[in-house]
Amino acid sequence: MVSARDSVPVSPSGRAPTIHDVAARCGVAASTVSRAFSRPERVNLATRQRILATAEEMGYRPNPIARALPSGRTRTLGLLVPDITNPFFLDLIRGAERAAAAAGYTLVLADTDESSETELTAVRRLTRAVDGFVLASSRLSDARLREAYATSPLVVVNRRVAPLPGVLIDSAHGTRAAAEHLASLGHERIAYLAGPRASWSDQRRWRALQSVARRRGLSTVRIGPLAPTVDAGVAAADAIVLEDVTAAVTFNDLLAIGVLRRLRARGIGVPDQISVVGCDDIFGADFCHPPLTTLTAPIETAGRAAVDLLLGLLDTDRQGSGRDVVLPTRLTIRDSTGTSPTGTRRLVPLTAEPSS
């Protein structure tokens, strides 16, 4: 009714009202007020309503810090990414934030700056401040990760480390599809622009590419390791040209976009002279020029899955509800790939893969 009442916090001291202020005003004990909020069935309905009304009137809000102290649970999750600059992580953050919000959790975000030092420091600093961690593309060693896992619940993304639950975007299948796509377009020599040395997905991708290359009699050349950035792609484009390939598959879209940019600046036509395949399908991949053929990765889903996995770990009821989550990629063909300028279009039918 009185608008001033529910907007301005009423407290004796002028500071935010506490459970004790409410209790005093209601003539009950603080514990009863506490229970009125967190354990309604332990309090008489009438008493409870009186307490809630008074609390509302006084503008009382439970202090999350005080609440977290006895329980040790903050309803907060830590998300650590190596580089916020990378739009890949934008999608991941988005998915994680949504899943966290849906479960009533808050997300704490930290950029580890591609440094395992910084990452470790961040984990230590946050350790009792959050209920668990999602480490995306962690730069920590396997040993360090296991160690951290002993201390707090933790899920890794894009890593496979023995006992830790992880979310993996497996581009092996997608990479094979991309390689077959290139082979069918007559490409015979393909460059692979490799990502960071420690990357699990980089290894998967390179192996998948090679397996198709062997079967199809293509030759491959690996360029890298490269930082997963546009600038590195710009620089690597020249290396591609020197290698005299007709197609390039890149570790991620940022590299591919860099390559596109540089080739364009040099007047080298894409896909007329060189075909380019990216990976991830980040924001921008569909409207760059030419629109990028890429492996579409369910990044947002991965962020969501990581948080769900972590929440499962926290929930003592359904312990170990699931270990790893493996998400597939699929090939999205746009305009950056075309028939090879040298080879003739191969119309070899795709052979069924051995199911090993």
Add this chain to the structure above:
Amino acid sequence: MVSARDSVPVSPSGRAPTIHDVAARCGVAASTVSRAFSRPERVNLATRQRILATAEEMGYRPNPIARALPSGRTRTLGLLVPDITNPFFLDLIRGAERAAAAAGYTLVLADTDESSETELTAVRRLTRAVDGFVLASSRLSDARLREAYATSPLVVVNRRVAPLPGVLIDSAHGTRAAAEHLASLGHERIAYLAGPRASWSDQRRWRALQSVARRRGLSTVRIGPLAPTVDAGVAAADAIVLEDVTAAVTFNDLLAIGVLRRLRARGIGVPDQISVVGCDDIFGADFCHPPLTTLTAPIETAGRAAVDLLLGLLDTDRQGSGRDVVLPTRLTIRDSTGTSPTGTRRLVPLTAEPSS
């Protein structure tokens, strides 16, 4: 020396060691251990070193929650954005995260989903969990914002609300430059794709555009309000065509990219038939097709400035160290603007602006 020692936490109970465990092991009181960390000069050097060594050996880490309770300071800042999906906020988050990290603060991120309800809930939920807020493009009413400001330190971005410190990216000057640029290319009828109704910058931009239009004798048409998304841009492109303009200025780059995409799909040449000017220069604006002429906004700087302003608010020593921060935009000319297909190229010299 013994590697197991500094990695495995040693505690009597099996839980993480506390200040009391360290104190017991050292034969001192808990308060002394506390002081050894937070008030070194109050403890004898020898005692202190003994305590630190023992703490290290036991793998003791201060509990940030327990630390925050008496002081009320969590060394954590809340950053609320209406839509993480928007790359504009990616840059803002990046800047904010960096500034926070540099000051030893942690960032809590929340997406308010373009809803003032959600935003208010998030503020309330986080209120005692963070030391202050950065509200980016807040959807809250002025009254609510002032109310929140009474409760906790708070900085707004892209809003101007009487007593609250804010960071503003003022595109008025940039918009005038863009309008002059279009005028000099012979455009006489310009569409403006408006952003959300409540947007402060949207109003600034529209007014700046109109002021140049009046001076230059151009006609303008306002389309919107529009959601600041690619999809809205796609839809708005058709409206632009119907309006029979030769140039369009958009509220942000997402809209511009949507417009570009749709015009391309319809076979309408940019800039041959229609020129497009975006705003913000987000990731992707330079490699879309054609590369977008846009107002480059120092978004990351804005994020950084917002956090710095907030930290200044928290720091009782240098209270009110600065109120608003206004950051300018500048016109970045790329390939989405060109001479008007109808008008002849105007070579009217730019008149000096009245300095009012």
Add this chain to the structure above:
DNA sequence: GCAACTATGGCAACCGGTTGCCAAAGGTTG
């Protein structure tokens, strides 16, 4: 040689909630 001062460490209250345990009140059953 004694008063005054300083350096150092301990005690205990406190931050704002949560929760185990107990007591009082009221209701039920035989």
Add this chain to the structure above:
DNA sequence: CAACCTTTGGCAACCGGTTGCCATAGTTGC
């Protein structure tokens, strides 16, 4: 009507630190 059960609320300890105040011991000054 007594024995017992259930409901409800209070007391007090606790979560893990921080900090004001005090006690002790050692140092300095006169």
